[in-house]
Amino acid sequence: MIDFLGKVLEIPVQEAEHSSITTQVTFPALPHHQMDSRPDMVIRFYEGYKPYVLFVESKLGSPEGTDQLSRYADHLGVLTNQGMKCYLIYLTQHSDEKDASLVLANHNNIVFRQLRWFQIFKWMKQLESKNFYASKVLDYMEEIGLEDNRQFTPVDVYAIQNMNRLQRMMDECMDGVVDGVMTKYFGKAIQQSNRHTQLKYMERYVKASEQEGRATEVVVGFYLTDDDYPIVSVAYEFCEGRCPNFPKVVAAMHNFIATHSDWKTFDLNTDVEWKGISCDRRLVDFLHHEDHINEIQKFFLEKLNELHDIKVKNPDLHWK
Secondary structure: OHHHHHHOOOOOOOOOOEEEEEEEOOOOOOOOOOOOOOOOOEEEEOOEEEEEEEEEEOOOOOOOOHHHHHHHHHHHHHHHOOOOEEEEEEEEEOOOOOOOOHOOOOOOOEEEEEHHHHHHHHHHOOHHHHOHHHHHHHHHHOOOOOOOOOOOHHHHHHHHOOHHHHHHHHHHHHOOOOHHHHHHHOOOOOEEEEHHHHHHOOOEEEEEEOOOHHHHEEEEEEEEOOOOOEEEEEEEEEEEEOOOOHHHHHHHHHHHHHHHOOEEEEEOOOOOOOEEEEEEEEEEOOOOOOOOHHHHHHHHHHHHHHHHHHHOOOOOOOOO
């Protein structure tokens, strides 16, 4: 614990007594918050008579929630007023630099640390030879890509050389006639630069049409997976925090998929920010056709036409 605190989190302590580590701890919303806060991990310990509290927020493919880090800082601010030494740790797989002055606002007594998962992996490697459990954790981290060996492979080099061509092909699948139908039914999609943002943080390259208040959105595009081939998908999703009548949205989704068997729900019973329904195809399913782009466009158009049925039957569900 002391080695981890010092070498990884840069918290120089000589002892860590009466320590506790808990996950998914809920802190009720403060008066100026819109929602409760739930850090991924809370670490508590004492160095002598000095109490320490660490909030750890880990991001793996999901974007930051509404004012998430700032809310955590507010809760830690309350704890600093109670005499505790507080740290806010933001742990990500990919680079996601935050401005500490914005995250902490006026909380001058809180320390903000930004870490990457490969740093955790590197620290754990020193334990591998003497700790069987650590070796299993390292195996799992490698399996899900958290080791981030920071070395280009031949496959990576080939992908870089063909990046522009691949991007143009994906754009062509989503633009043109698909963009026209999407705009007609659900309003104009957000600007193209958003595709690159979503690729970085959500592992998807998509065109999204945000509906009223960004409570819901309609999405077409490509999703990266752990399989050999990406997924081609059309989705209708909602953000529970911005969607006050989400039970009606969920009911409409269930009514829709009852008559459209190739559509499925995703994440409806989880705590992720976006959840909904989608119709998915593996990219490999299109490769036997002569014109791959044309076939993917036909798939997008067919599913957007089907999805329009929800809007027709439920005109009050946050549409543009």
